[in-house]
Amino acid sequence: MLVITTNTELNSFLGTIKKKLNLGLVPTMGALHSGHISLVKKAINENDYVVVSIFVNPTQFNNKEDLEKYPQNLDEDINLLYTVSDKIIIYAPPVSEVYQNKIAPKKFNFQGLDLVMEGEFRDDHFDGVGTIVEMLLNLIKPNNAYFGEKDFQQLQIIKKLTEIQNIPVNIIGCPIVREPHGLAMSSRNERLPSQIRKEASIIYNTLKAAKEKFGTKSAKVIKEWVIKTINDNPNFKVEYIEISDVQTLQPVIRKQKGKKYRAFIAAYTVDVRLIDNIALN
Helix, strand or coil: CEEECCHHHHHHHHCCCCCCCCEEEEEECCCCCHHHHHHHHHHHHHCCEEEEEECCCHHHCCCHHHHHHCCCCHHHHHHHHHCCCCCEEEECCCHHHHHCCCCCCCCCCCCCCCCCCHHHHCCCHHHHHHHHHHHHHHHHCCCEEEEEHHHHHHHHHHHHHHHHCCCCCEEEEECCCECCCCCECCHHHHHCCHHHHHHCHHHHHHHHHHHHHCCCCCHHHHHHHHHHHHHCCCCEEEEEEEEEECCCCCECCCCCCCCCEEEEEEEEECCEEEEEEEECC
């Protein structure tokens, strides 16, 4: 396993293998957990080598405090990946290597996918995501790139990115990995007190109940019920709950036969923002 920190070194190594072998990419911001490892293992099973990028991308944080508090421990991440496979190349560049002299995102037209839910509450977030993902895809040129469905909106936007930028890669979405109590795994979970971490199962449990209601209740009624159910716990506050078309990510007004829908939620507990989603049909 290699640990590479510069584009020049990465290009040099990849130049020796890309013509003959399949290459996978798993982009991460570090603080690796079992959810990340599930992506890495799937990528290893489907490719000859896998690049795991570890880079806390400053341009996708609209909240400076959130960026400063984001957990980082590169040595622990490297040690964890050592236990997974020797087919891994770790790319862990400094900010200066990625953004040179200008830490700023590109502007993209994601055709409305970025204007709802996360995009409504996090200014320029998806421009920042698009900037780093486009850079990684063009630099590494993987055959396949793997992203978790916990960030389902991001997954759809990255698929759109490869379409509008004409980047030849298979974008593969992978199921959400959950903690024993149901909380979707996230690096931010490490900031939660242990009791709150257990109580956070209320988010997933409420989404599962919303799925049961989806067959007989309107989206408006379900959303109102979700907000009340979670907000009744004084430790949690819903930022948004939306029921949206899977392809367009637009909120559903009236359910239509043949279309697939998901429920998306963001909620705060203590000073940590948690997101989750669930397929409804």
